[in-house]
Amino acid sequence: MLETSARLLRLLSLLQAHREWSGADLAERLGVTPRTVRRDVDRLRELGYPVNASPGTGGGYQLGPGAQLPPLLLDDDEAVAVAVGLRTAAGQGIDGIGETSVRALAKLEQVLPSRLRHRVSALNAFTVPMLRGPVASAVDPAVLTELANLCRDAELLRFEYRDRPHSRTTPGGGTSIGAPTRRTVEPHRLVCSERRWYLVAWDLDRDDWRTFRVDRITPRPPHGPRFAPRTPPAEDLAAYVSRGVSTRAYASHAVIRLRVPLEEAAERVSPTAGTLEPDGPDSCILHTGAASLDVLVIHVMMFGFEFDVLEPAELTEAVRTARDRLARSLARAGESMPRTPDGADRTPGPRSGSGAAR
Template structure:
């Protein structure tokens, strides 16, 4: 009986690898006959695991989706990764996810072997996350609705509030969701505007029914993360600039995040930063605060602002050196 139970767990672990197995391959892996494999598959089905079987020479067994979530088997590394992921999610800004993550983590840690529980506890005790807390909370139901529409290539209808709070109705063909350290964005083809658009998810209010389905389009860029970064850090502002930073790209990336601008390689010891801001002064402050040596490529008007600020600082320093007047 113990041998049979162990074999069932081994079979379940193989099926959870998300690939189709032939009966002969499973029999070889488990060291049993194909007939025993068929009996074990039937036992798994009796326990509620939906094991699909396709006949023929190209057929085999595959674990499918059922009406209820059956128990999952995780190896040591997977269990630790899930536990750490749940701890991280517990502190993030998706409404309802934090509490749910804590409950799931409690269940997982209850059944973790002692050696794994110590690993998870050590990671938690000796690491300090520096994660920005989002200023707005996301409804996980909205996030799920958007993900499903992307997956099913189904037109999406929603009300969208712009930066000023003005709401418009949109019909889009959703492509992908992109997550930055603080916000989620939907990249979609705007049907009425016949162009690609990026939407902040916390400003989206779905208005079902959705549909119909659509044939997927070519994405607006191969690197969607860079595409969204360019839109939210540069294209959204009236003032844009290209700055050459006198540090290698990898070093600049440790300071300049995706919401700050887009970095491009420019030789071994320099890189280009394309960024934007509400004004030249804000843009200059942002660049200076990186702490890197730099030069302005464009716009040239930024040079004039730097000279004006330099002169103002010089005057302030000169006044500070003057003897105080009684």
């Protein structure tokens, strides 16, 4: 049996990791009797931890917001500083710590007293960040923590979802946006990539796994009930989401060999632009997509690497078309075309043969 102090810490960790526990479940996890669990809960309350209890067969223990910050953790100023830092990291998608920030924030906000939650909200509401690089659509940290809690507790999520803008233009010259759709899903994980957040979930209406952009989600509670978690669609969910947003989401797909080591390619090819696989020490394979083959040519050229087209064969023809168009443009500008080592003019002529584009 665990010593009392270690058992209290273990009990507190369990209460933070799950929304609600029955007394029997806690007793089994801790290796004690339900009566000991009740005594330990009373000790946590004496220390200032807000543990709520509901009676009956469907009742249990739940960690809720308290009247005072529990001792031996953080004072008021430290708690506010940590909460603001976590909200900033969660809302801006800082590389490598975004998902961890959401989980930590979800735990912290459970025990922040009301006065501190108001201070944190005010600081976030009246602070304007100055960031380098493009800023993606804003994601409400409250939505992130709500989704994280539902993933943690395996509860159904009900929400409205705004799909991507349609390709047709409106009379005012912009793109039209479809009406929000109502969705009910089993949320599995949040994935952060650069400055965007995605939710991987099982869509009950589509009977399949789907990836949703969090900035397009508007939760519509009540949520629930709980569900039995399914086997995820892939072991590496980051790669799964990357393939979805960079390739599967587009009409045209391509497989390209980049003539540089994978590490060098990864410095320019972001997870939302394509997925990379090793292909020996001096090359790698890029899987990517775009709205059309012509756009794919530009997309791949902008990486600035030598490349071979592996799939589809039609993309090689699109590369030739782009090459000829550029050659004609240079010719009209009065520039001489480059010559081969034997002095022959490389001005495009009749095409023959096929093969990988370089």
